[in-house]
Amino acid sequence: MTADLAAHTTSGGEAFQFWVLGTVAVIGALCTILMKKAMHSALCLAGTMIILAVFYLANGAYFLGIVQIVVYTGAIMMLFLFIVMLVGVTAADSLKETIKGQRWWAAACGLGFGVLLIAGIGQASLTEFNGLGAANGAYGGNVEGLAALIFTKYVFAFEITGALLITAAVGAMVLTHRERTEKARTQRELSEQRVREGKHVPPLPAPGVYARHNAVDVPGLLPDGTPAELTVMQTLRKRGQIRDVSTEALADLKALEQRSEERLGRDRDEEEATR
Numbered sequence: 001m002t003a004d005l006a007a008h009t010t011s012g013g014e015a016f017q018f019w020v021l022g023t024v025a026v027i028g029a030l031c032t033i034l035m036k037k038a039m040h041s042a043l044c045l046a047g048t049m050i051i052l053a054v055f056y057l058a059n060g061a062y063f064l065g066i067v068q069i070v071v072y073t074g075a076i077m078m079l080f081l082f083i084v085m086l087v088g089v090t091a092a093d094s095l096k097e098t099i100k101g102q103r104w105w106a107a108a109c110g111l112g113f114g115v116l117l118i119a120g121i122g123q124a125s126l127t128e129f130n131g132l133g134a135a136n137g138a139y140g141g142n143v144e145g146l147a148a149l150i151f152t153k154y155v156f157a158f159e160i161t162g163a164l165l166i167t168a169a170v171g172a173m174v175l176t177h178r179e180r181t182e183k184a185r186t187q188r189e190l191s192e193q194r195v196r197e198g199k200h201v202p203p204l205p206a207p208g209v210y211a212r213h214n215a216v217d218v219p220g221l222l223p224d225g226t227p228a229e230l231t232v233m234q235t236l237r238k239r240g241q242i243r244d245v246s247t248e249a250l251a252d253l254k255a256l257e258q259r260s261e262e263r264l265g266r267d268r269d270e271e272e273a274t275r
Helices: 003-006 012-034 036-059 064-088 101-125 132-135 142-153 155-176 187-197 233-239 246-274
Strands: none
Touching: 012 036, 036 064, 064 142, 101 132, 132 142
16 A cells, blocks of 8 residues: 555655756757757757656666667767758758648647647556556566566567668668769869860869958959959858958958058158158
């Protein structure tokens, strides 16, 4: 009777932990779908996953807690963050749907998942069930009990899942692998092709303006003061990440010329006065 009562009661510390961390987890989940930048959404999702791992550890599911941190948060989410940083996804990217009706399908799937989640929580709250302590005590611990179930009762399901994952990985490599069907062209052949097509033959000019800006998003200036399009990458230009400093550079140059003229005029006046 005491064990059943303890299984259905919550201490003050557990309740405080649940409401504080649960609130932060919900806020992180909302920020994941409401943030405009992909990097911020990924960081919010990583924070929510860490809080879920804390919940697993607090409830005695040590294996799930460690897997949540090591596999999901530490491996998958960090890999996603690295990909976002390398690719350079920004808020300026196009948000146009490439698949017609995908938002409606996503909303329907989210609604269905919410119904299943509410039904599962309601079923667990209204009916009595055995606690986690009894399941862990049968095999001497949480990890031991999970290993016993995976490699005895659910061994075939576990092996089939592993085979499906391996098949998916091999299929991804096969689909993304491209066999070279023609001989690779040499540097001389590529140069001759550029000459025949009338492309820019000499090396491209380096980015920067008057050796004061060496960033890749700052175009160089031509002698007439207009920015040179060949000095910056086309990728940055299409993303709208080019900083046009031609007006500022020309204004600085004009001010420098004016100061030089004033200085030369003063020197000329001083020479005439000494004569």
